[in-house]
Amino acid sequence: MFSEKDLLQIQSKNIAIETVEQQIEDFRTGFPFMSLEKAATVNDGVIRLSDEEVKQYADSYAQNSAGLNLLKFVPASGAATRMFKSLFTFLTENKADKSVDQFFEKLPLFAFYKDLLELIPEDADKQTIAEYFLTEKGLNYGYLPKGLLKFHTYPEGCRTPLEEHIIEAANYGASEGVANLHFTVSPEYNAGFQGLTKSILPYYQRALNTKFNVSFSEQKGSTDTIAVNMDNSPFREKDDTLLFRPAGHGALIENLNDIDADIVFIKNIDNVVPDRLKGTTYDYKKALAGILLNYQSKIFAFEAALEAGATPELLAELAEFYEKEICVLPPVGFDTYSDEQKVAYFKTKLNRPIRVCGVVKNTGEPGGGPFWCKNSDGTASLQIVESAQIDVDSAEQKAIFNNSTHFNPVDLICGLKNSKGEKFNLLQFRDPKTGFVTVKSRDGKDVKAQELPGLWNGAMSDWNTVFVEVPLITFNPVKTVNDLLRDEHQ
Structure with a gap:
């Protein structure tokens, strides 16, 4: 064979x-x-x-x-493409359903709205907005993982799921002022996760008075x-x-088997x-x-x-x-x-x-x-x-x-x-x-x-x-x- x-x-x-x-x-x-x-x-x-x-x-x-050695384990592999299925159909076939109409109607309510506004041309139509939202011409959200998308708006700025998990870890997964997190990511997004983590950790360590140890791993090719x-x-x-x-x-x-921790929180x-x-x-x-x-x-x-x-x-x-x-x-x-x-x-x-x-x-x-x-x-x-x-x-x-x-x-x-x-x-x-x-x-x-x-x-x-x-x-x-x-x- x-x-x-x-x-x-x-x-x-x-x-x-x-x-x-x-x-x-x-x-x-x-x-x-x-x-x-x-x-x-x-x-x-x-x-x-x-x-x-x-x-x-x-x-x-x-x-x-x-x-005890505590750790928060977060499966974060894969692109968020399925989040935007209807928008992709709208972009490629110009077919809009109720969810697409709602997206454009409520656009200012999304945490990523200001970022998008800075990129789209003046007087952009819906097709152009979708293109700048989904593709590398703009935010490229259609090809990024969920963990790196802006989900929530706060007075001091917007947060990604990665950041929300860091905050959670400080509040229930920390021991003696130290919180350990592990994210499983796809190879193509590893650099993005590492880059965001490096840029935000100093702020959250000060704000939460917690030292964070954040690690990443990729799904092993041997498991394909x-x-x-x-x-x-x-x-x-x-x-x-x-x-x-x-x-x-x-x-x-x-990946979980490679973790050395007493208690692991998975979410x-x-x-x-x-x-x-x-x-x-x-x-x-x-x-x-x-x-x-x-x-x-x-x-x-x-x-x-x-x-x-x-x-x-x-x-x-x-x-x-x-x-x-x-x-x-x-x-x-x-x-x-x-x-x-x-x-x-x-x-x-x-x-x-x-x-x-x-x-x-x-x-x-x-x-x-x-x-x-x-x-x-x-x-x-x-x-x-x-x-x-x-x-x-x-x-x-x-x-x-x-x-x-x-x-x-x-x-x-x-x-x-x-x-x-x-x-x-x-x-x-x-x-x-x-x-x-x-x-x-x-x-x-x-x-x-x-x-x-x-x-x-x-x-x-x-x-x-x-x-x-x-x-x-x-x-x-x-x-x-x-x-x-x-x-x-x-």
């Missing part, structure tokens, strides 16, 4: 030939669907906090995070997946080379709000981190107790803890396990990374949500599941998915070290069978592309997982440019 030239190309990307062969086999056989048991709901997989509990857990985080034709044969470029494609946000588990680049609305986000981020440290403490104590010697009482306590609090149901026949088998089972379950995931009430947003799922090892546990992972031809599975009460806003707090302070190898806790196949276009031809298990679903499939309901106000993504006109971004 592969020539000597192909093998050299594969080797140059640091991809094992066995990996490529497995990817082609996955194209042929497809990925199994997730097996949904039921939706995770309040008091059945999702924790709802009272105001008093939010304060208690936030206070606990403040008391117990001293000396091979593309195939519709008959599952390798797709070849015009020069006869193989086509490899970035494998979605699931590839970022490699998407576009989910930021102005200062006047940040308070709730701060409160719940601290509360979720407090919950994580609480569960981590319990897990470490159970590990120590098991090492000291398993008793029937300890095994019963562990069984209740995992079923009632971590929401992991053991395999069928677990009651017949010997004590040695139960100890081995619990040691495996305890010695894993832990994540506390904020989930919001489902308001119809497209995307994944929290569910109880059957796993390949016979257990059932909490998972984030995307619509692409379920069998829509199954009325039962479709009904479970459609009746979910909560949505995944990508709001995670992660514990990446074991009880001895050693980093987990996160790659050992993925479920490789939770990737999925999509159809893309290349040179006018349909090609199949493969995405790796998603960062917050399949790539974290075998983590200890806790779901906590967070207020809807903490979820304010910017999917289209006109989302910046919503009250939450003004």
Whole structure:
């Protein structure tokens, strides 16, 4: 199947030939669907906090995070092109829909308006304004990443999402006056992120009395997946080379695995709000981190107790803890396990990374949500599941998915070290069978592309997982440019 030239190309990307062969086999056989048991709901997989509990857990985080290495991890790869889909259609085809009309009608309300005004010719028509807005003739916003676009207006100036995340980090992710941030970026935007960071950090360090350590990484070429034709044969470029494609946000588990931190906050680049609305986000981020440290403490104590010697009482306590609090149901026949088998089972379950995931009430947003799922090892546990992972031809599975009460806003707090302070190898806790196949276009031809298990679903499939309901106000993504006109971004 592969020539000597192909093998050299594969080797140059640091991809094992066995990996490529497995990817082609996955194209042929497809990925199994997730097996949904039921939706995770309040008091059945999702924790709802009272105001008093939010304060208690936030206070606990403040008391117990001293000396811990904290880090804010922000996936920020990719251009913002999809934000401007309607405007691009208007620019290239002169077709305007309601969103385009709204954009021009409300133009002075956008944070980037003054920058645009300085560039466009006098008496410019809408077509010219769109050109200066989207292309390198002006702001070039159609080809920049979201993190570098001006989102919010303040008396002292306008801020990008990059800046909003820096401010957030100082307010819930700092320890002893130091805040660490890590952004995953695309190679073509790395210089832009580094340049903006260098120019703004001195100001924010003074204003927030915080020292910031900001680092960047790019999605590794070794995580790219091979593309195939519709008959599952390798797709070849015009020069006869193989086509490899970035494998979605699931590839970022490699970047996260390179991080050396005790506690990591994960949040998407576009989910930021102005200062006047940040308070709730701060409160719940601290509360979720407090919950994580609480569960981590319990897990470490159970590990120590098991090492000291398993008793029937300890095994019963562990069984209740995992079923009632971590929401992991053991395999069928677990009651017949010997004590040695139960100890081995619990040691495996305890010695894993832990994540506390904020989930919001489902308001119809497209995307994944929290569910109880059957796993390949016979257990059932909490998972984030995307619509692409379920069998829509199954009325039962479709009904479970459609009746979910909560949505995944990508709001995670992660514990990446074991009880001895050693980093987990996160790659050992993925479920490789939770990737999925999509159809893309290349040179006018349909090609199949493969995405790796998603960062917050399949790539974290075998983590200890806790779901906590967070207020809807903490979820304010910017999917289209006109989302910046919503009250939450003004």
